Amino acid sequence: MAGKTSLNAPPKAAPAPARLPPPRPPKTAPAPAAPAAKAAPAPTAKAAPAPAAAPAPATTPAPAPVKDASADPLAAFAALSLTSKPVPTVFPLDALPKVDGADPASNVLDIFKLLITDQVVKFTGAAPAIVFPAVEAPKNSDLADFAIPTPRLRLKGNPAQITKDFVAQFVPNDFITGVVASGPFMNFSINKALLKTLVLSKIATTQEKYGINATGTGKKAIVEFSSPNIAKPFHAGHLRSTIIGNFVRNVLKANGWDTTAINYLGDWGKQYGLLAVGFEKFGSESELLRDPIRHLFDVYVQINRAAEEDATIHDTARTYFKAMEDGDAKALALWQRFRDLSIVKYKETYARLGIEFDLYSGESQVATKDMDEALELLKAKQLLQEDQGAQIVDLKKEKLGVVVVQKKDGTTLYLTRDIGAAKARKDQLGFDSMYYIVGSQQDLHFRQLFTILKKSGHDWADQCKHINFGMVLGMSTRKGTAVFLEDMLNQTQEQMLEVMKKNEAKYAQIPDPEAVADLVGISAIVIQDMSARRIKDYAFAWERMFSFEGDTGPYLQYAHARLCSIERKSGLTQIPPALDEIDFTLLKEPAVASLLCHAVSSTLDTLYVVNQEEPIKKARMLLYWSARVTLGNGLRLIGLRPLERM
Ligand SMILES: NC(=[NH2+])NCCC[C@H](N)C(=O)O
Secondary structure, eight states: OOTTOOBOSSOOOOSSOOOOOOOOTTTSSOOTTOGGGSOOOOOOSSOSSOOTTOOOOSSSOOOOOOOOTTSOHHHHHHHHSOOSSOOOOOOOGGGSOOOTTOOTTTOHHHHHHHHHHHHHHHHHOOOHHHHHHHOBOOSOTTTOSEEEEGGGGOOSSOHHHHHHHHHHHOOOOSSEEEEEEETTEEEEEEOHHHHHHHHHHHHHHHGGGTTOOOTTTTOEEEEEOOOOBTTSOOOHHHHHHHHHHHHHHHHHHHTTOEEEEEEEEBOOSHHHHHHHHHHHHHOOHHHHHHOHHHHHHHHHHHHHHHHHHOTHHHHHHHHHHHHHHTTOHHHHHHHHHHHHHHHHHHHHHHHHTTOOOSEEEEGGGSOHHHHHHHHHHHHHTTOEEEETTEEEEEOGGGTSOEEEEEOTTSOOOHHHHHHHHHHHHHHHTOOSEEEEEOOGGGHHHHHHHHHHHHHTTOGGGGGEEEEOOOOEEOOOOSSOOOOSHHHHHHHHHHHHHHHHHTSHHHHHHOSOHHHHHHHHHHHHHHHHHHHSOTTSOEEOOHHHHHOSSSSOHHHHHHHHHHHHHHHHHSOOSSSSOOGGGOOGGGOOSHHHHTOSHHHHHHHHHHSOOTTSOHHHHHHHHHHHHHHHHHHHHHHHHHTOOOBSOO
16 A cells, blocks of 8 residues: 555655845835835836835825725835845844734744734734734735724724724835725735745745744643544544544644644443453454454444343443453453554554554543542532432533432443543643544533533643534445444545546556555545534535545645646756745736635646746746645645645
8 A cells, every 4th residue: 555655745855945045125125114214116107096005204204005996016016126036034023023822933924914013002002912813814805905903902982083093194114015994994905925925935945844833832732532432333423533633633733732642442331341241252363363343343243232132241241340440350351452452453544544643542541549539539529429329420500410420339430531531631641731522422521521620629621622523424335334444444445446547547647546546535535524614514425525626635635736746847956946046026927826725726727837938937836836835734734645646
């Protein structure tokens, strides 16, 4: 399977990392604080309306810049500066206001937002922490590039009037070219040509790190996901947990968090007593070694069937589980083998998805000591009550019912184990946030868990979050046999292969169609899942998710592969081309600005690289290479491996 795949782990390192040349003031140096220092605009042919970025006179406060809707800020800018090759200087980030959550060093847009914040803060006296989050990208980008709904600044006075007054004294700069008042909205326009240049330069210098930031540095998160049950089917809920959980972990990592991914297996409880009894009756050592997950499931099905006829089997199972809970070495040895062998197999399958856990934990791993301590704590807080020999906690006041935390035979429950596990994770691993990625069927369970933790006096209960999701409907395949993740992936791969074979000519060119089908098939599943609203149920649609049209996995992978092919055919020896060889003014077509995934194919059809003159070739190659890196980074964040050929 691995062999000839054209996996594209991190983007290929450029032969020579591009470096920004030293600042070249004043022509290109952004001078937001001193707008007058800017080069004078070259007169344009149709010079009627003043270009939005017209410099303010040096001394008198700037008049309200009149933003003429017909003035193309791009054209105005092209005539204004950056007319020759120079790459804009790195912006002096120190000059920007410091705001929590803003990371201008990683996010070019934050530079623009902070420059807006700066002026608004200076004029209104509102705190940067209030202003910055109020700078939003409006839904309709025709009206503004950024907007602030003035009421969000929580100022005394009439918002519309404040807006007007602000606009009247606003000073445009290289970045923020203008502002107009629209009722209580400040509508800002920004220098899009500069944005484009900065973004491309940023991508070229950060490559596979483009898009990440450091806002989570020094913080630690635990992400618990997938968490299937040994000897039971890996159902669609586990698949969603796996996909969403992996994404949550990746996003946290990309934001600088230190993460620990935990797979909390369902590997404890009376059913493992039943499984052990079943294995004595129906088990096969060789089958267990060959395919533990499947064999244990078969045994489990058989013993459940047998127990329907013979109820004493349940008593035997209960006794067996009690022996496990009491630490009986013999009872535990068998269970330990089931667990170990299953984990080996799980790891193989997760590897196919490109997922690795830092920790295989599970209900079995929760120490008796931790649960006892948790019960003691509840008792000390007078939250524990006895009910027919069982220990219960009354959560009726919280509208969460009454929950059993210890059965009358002294054994624990799912909830008890979660209470003990949470405390142990806090003590042993530590975290600032802990995420449980589990379907919304368990909403009540997690509310009960967090409430009990809180009532026990753990202030960190608020750091625990349940990320829930809806169900996947109708995931059964044509064969209807997908019980395990492995089956699901195999059948997806098979069907993807069939889709690919329909295009014979292309199929013949793919070096390792099976590996490609596996990766594209997985992309199809993951993207379908990601396109659905998280808390909503969605229907699994084989046909649609394999389509090469619309926002599907195959479509995204195809876009990536096409961009890779441009690089191969470009004839350029250095990719990305060195930044100081790029003439950014050559990237002026509207298609450049719209180059996001949707537009990849249409842009590729209009802006060629092959057979172009060298400067155009280089500028466009930088553009396409940047699109490829960005798309690849995005796919990796989602948990996919971008393909170079398909
Ligand atoms: N800490 C937790 N309870 N995590 C969720 C575990 C999910 C459980 N194994 C199930 O399949 O339903």
